[in-house]
Amino acid sequence: MMKQQYLTCDLLIIGGGTAGCYAAITAARRSPELQILIAEKANIKRSGCLAAGVNALNAYITEGQTVQDYLEFVRWDAEGIIRDDLVRTMAERFNEATADLEQMGLVIQKDERGRYVSRGKQNIKINGENIKPILAAQVRRYGNVRVLNHLNMTQLLLDAGRVVGAAGFSVLEEQAYAISARAVLIATGGAAGLYRPNNPGFSRHKMWYPPFNTGAGYAMGIRAGAEMTSFEMRFVAQRCKDTIAPTGTIALGAGAREVNALGEVFEQRYGLSTSGRAYGASNEAREGRGPCYLRTEGISAQQEEDLLKAYLNMAPAQTLKWIESGSLPSRQNVEVEGTEPYIVGGHTASGFWVDTRRRTTVPGLYAAGDVSGGAPKKFVTGALAEGAIAAEAVLDDLGEQSDGSQADFRALAQPVLEEYQSRLAAKSGEAFDVFALEEAMQKVMDEYAGGIRTGYRYNANQLSLARSQIASLAALAETLRAEDMDELVHIYELTDRLTVCQTLIAHLLERRETRWPGFAIHTDYPAPRAEEERYVNSRLVDGQIRVFRRELVKEGAYEHTD
Amino acid sequence: MSIRIDREACVGCGLCREVCPGNLIRADAQGRAYLKRPEECWGCASCLKECAHGAIYYYLGADIGGRGGLMQVRSAGDLTHWVITRPGEPPVTITVDRRSANKY
């Protein structure tokens, strides 16, 4: 029998990544009495996006730049579909969060006058290899933060429409948890693994976004009836071929231009936005001028050595590849490719629909980081900023709120804990296992919902097929049984991804235009349309995804009113 | 993309298991580490950096250009030595100093 444990805290943070750790730090600093609990699927020391390290802080207001400049840049890059209030409030905190990271021990490059060295207008150079251990060590300094590692959360618990806690289980042992909380912050990152990846065979997890960020937070929110925004604004990254390592270091750092197979620089044909760049490379290949490269041939020995080291600090596979193949970047241009689409609110606008203080539409539930929508180009510092903003909102809100009764909590949690138990059962000749269904899901999304296979193209007919096939896979997934806790994790991950896919498909169907051709091309509507300059939002109502539009939020702060 | 664990060299300290962001590393009956499903590895190298016994090797799958090369990590204070060996070639060591920022 799976053991059951009930825990209580004031603030439950689901996901101890960048945003989650910083939310805990912020809340603990301001309120030493507050009981904070981080429930993390892996171990906060190396979990999430920061596991391997990062190369730069991509969001910083450098000398001569302003918050307004950052806002304008994000608006331009996202073709208008952003929330001004969210981008502004996060950008206002970039530099404060950076100074805090430096205090914690992050190495930031400085010039002889002690100023941070910038890389372009918004980036500063760091040694980010140990950025996550640094954050985790800081979390451990606060006695009122309890960290439960290796705890996979799956379900929010609601009482009369308010979130009162969440349930999950240990990934290692037969132990289920129900945690009651006065407030819950979701910080589980974005969703990878929805689409068939670049390397679908042995190296299937050699992808850019962490394959262990499975969209659990989105799925928990969707099931709880939270409003979601802009899932149709998927993110397709331009990455080094095979290793899917970031390219910014080569492009911004070593100044390498992107060229097609004919050696032509083509960026002026497509524009320099993130979507434009992604579209450029894929279209050059489509029109017979592929593959595309970052032109590194001829870089100096020093530049090459710096590149090899920089990649060891964030994407070591790329350095190994250079050495192992003997094709060092000074001698051979670096081939690039577009990734499969991810849902990631730290790069695009997909995620929870939140107010300016990062409250979701479900009372008691907050969202920060890649899981939260409306504010693209968050990167590390934006995730930190949102964690801090959400933590402050929680503190203010809890001050006004009286303690709820705990009596009914067990009754709420019991069915969820029983479901874990019922799923953990010996198999009895089922035709499919969780891996077969995951592959099927990725194939459907790839072929019918604009994956790599179609050059990110789809039409309404294909999307309708995707919708019905994903629904049938979701039904099959409900019949899956797990032999051990590891398999149980995979089953819930698959279920969450299928939930995210369903919302994503509904959003793709609703946006009848092509606004970000590098991310998605709706072949029924191959151009942008002025009347689509609005958000596509959705909410699960009585088991049905209800999709609707909202007008762009431009000035001031946004509060939930409906 | 994956890692290989040398079970002879592993002392069963459990540090690699603790940090893997995908919870991919498990212990056998003797407490020694093994990778349950090699194809689930993300290649983040977190486990290599934890292992003080040089028991973990990092390699590229053949599907992404792997040709038998192996990479290991040896940490010494702020210095991280990355050692790459390839069949028939002398090993290459690249040392990264944590105190210095990336040039790029």
Ligand SMILES: Cc1cc2nc3c(=O)[nH]c(=O)nc-3n(C[C@H](O)[C@H](O)[C@H](O)COP(=O)(O)OP(=O)(O)OC[C@H]3O[C@@H](n4cnc5c(N)ncnc54)[C@H](O)[C@@H]3O)c2cc1C
């Ligand atoms: C490879 C890569 C390189 C990057 N490089 C840079 C860079 O150089 N500069 C820059 O500024 N930005 C960079 N970014 C972006 C930046 O790292 C992210 O935007 C940011 O870290 C996201 O923070 P987050 O807290 O939302 O997600 P994460 O830090 O990923 O945290 C999510 C956490 O939730 C946990 N979790 C997930 N599901 C569950 C569950 N069901 N139950 C419990 N816990 C769960 C995860 O294990 C993880 O710890 C990079 C991103 C990636 C992926």
Ligand code: SF4
């Ligand atoms: S860190 Fe090294 S020695 Fe320790 S369990 Fe892992 S492989 Fe074995």
Ligand code: SF4
């Ligand atoms: S490289 Fe990363 S993902 Fe792979 S086993 Fe080691 S810690 Fe886990």
